[in-house]
Amino acid sequence: MSSRDAILGRIRRSLGASGSDAPRLAAVRHRLAETPVNVVPARGQLPSAERIDLFVRKAGEVFATVVRLGGRDDIPAAVAAYLRDRNLPQAIRRGDDRRLADLPWEREAQLAVTTGPSDGSDLVGLSHADAGVAETGTVVLTSGPDNPTTINFLPDHHIVVVDASTVAGDYETVWADLRRRFGAGVMPRTVNLVTGPSRSADIEETLLLGAHGPRSLHILVVG
């Protein structure tokens, strides 16, 4: 007998159940198809403006920095300003995502923009989030041909653009949106929920930022 059959057989024996029991199968099918929502905190259930405010406040509480921009065209200048403020070279790496490619980068003549996955030599990465979650100040990033995951982890500084209209109150709203875009039961290869910059408290329980991932997370909320 294969280990698979042995394990499943033992589980069924312990439960005193069978794998072809109709009510059990129906219960599982129902839950997987209907994806019922459990308890959702009231905290994020706010009208749009307050929801975005909560997102900004929560992101700040976990040591992310946040800047609000009036429109997409302000992004290149905001990126350049961030680099200047931190005495960083005017250079970033980003994916080919249209939402980042179609920006007036030419307005920042000094800024060198490279695209594609990171090999660990970039100081600053720029990504576009699919959503924000107000409940905890979290950004949601998905992988794809134009959105390398390495940019989210290897550079020292991670700048993330979030469309204000995509800031949800809770994770459940984001799941529903993923299902709409990718299909029920289908996920992009990688979905990263990022809440603040990388940290560790493994040495004497002292909280330090920048363990293996980015030392700083800078969020640009557009709109």
Next chain:
Amino acid sequence: MSGGLTSLSFPKNAHAALANPPLLKAIAHIEETLVSGRRRAAEALPEFEALRDAGRDIKAHTLAHLDLYLEAFERKVVEAGGFVHWAADAADANRIILDICQKAGARRVTKGKSMITEEVGLNAYLQANGIAPVETDLGEYIIQLRGETPSHIIAPAVHVNKEQVAADFRRVHTDLDPKRNLDEPTSLLAEARGVLRERFLSADVGITGANFLVAETGSTVIVTNEGNGDLTQILPKTHIVLASIEKVVPTLEDVATIMRLLARSATGQEMSVYTTFSTGPRRAGDPDGPEAFHVVLLDNGRSAMLGSEFEDMLRCIRCGACINHCPVYRSVGGHAYGSVYPGPMGSVLTPSLQGLEKSAHLANASTLCGRCESVCPMRIPLPKMLRHWREKEFERHLTPKKARFGLAAWRFLAARPRLYGLATRLGAWGLARLAGRDGALRQVPLAGGWTRWRDLPAPEGGTFRTEWAKRGRK
């Protein structure tokens, strides 16, 4: 096991721990950091108690349908282009993982933090077979350098101080400039970050555990703060996930619910920094991510816990709250338990995994104060299960002779109320006579373990039962 500690030598290990001031100083911090952090986070979320109920219900439902959810999960992983392997026990899991590594021609392997790989002893097994795994979680890396095991499931190096870390780095990082200052945690972190970056970028295989397996989507989920787990799984060509069967949950909604409990209970954060869902290998056109994705599902005794008095333990999400709040853990640290999983959750789980014969003392490493159950996000009745193990220990004659005799004598008396009354009155009278003028006993026959450290106040009046009877009459 670190220093050859075993669960059977818990009493001896505990004595050694109590005589180790640096260890005691290190674990004393837990109160200000993890314990008060959890309290603040729970208080800041009005729905926290309702979430605990929901979390318990999700796991109870999943366990009742575990076979079906595992099959659903497997289908989805395969649909996404991944492989699922089933491991009946630790030896199976190790063999499967080694095989994948060898077929991938792997020489260098990085690892995300994972208690389950500790459970199966994966590092030693790979090493014996010519593959050197590198731990990448800062705490795990430190204890790997020291040749130790984790002393806590979420803070593996909580027993180590910064001077020890600095000494270990100087010993192992041979190209380190001797003049380099390593006095502060920040400089230690920078040193580890630099060394481990190299390891991440040159690894052939990355091995992680999983906090959740999602049946709806075939995703494996890891929750970390450092980002090491993500670098472990996106950089190498092959990603292997080792997860035990009870990690499966039905849907993304169920992940969201338990996620809201996990970090709050573990560290007092509302959310850990990185929660990452991985589904299959990289897709057509993807510029990065692993080319092969394997999930190894481990049973190792769990299927036998289903339907038993220990089934509730399978709801555990390894948050560590019960450990942080345990007065015994806080007095002796994690290594004294001599098992992979310390504290209350470990004392319940270990006998199920490795047999009571090898871990009979663990159920007694508890005061049954109930603090663990009161903070467990999954509402696991830990004290009740510890009592079950104590009963089994007694039934199977694993209890030490002296204790057996004491318990048998007590049972004899307790079943004979008049004799019990006489014996306790005599005892109280005798103790009162033995006491000094200040009413304190400095030595009591058969109770040297108590009076060696503190005085015993002598009984002042009659026994509880005579007092009760007197007052009842009034």
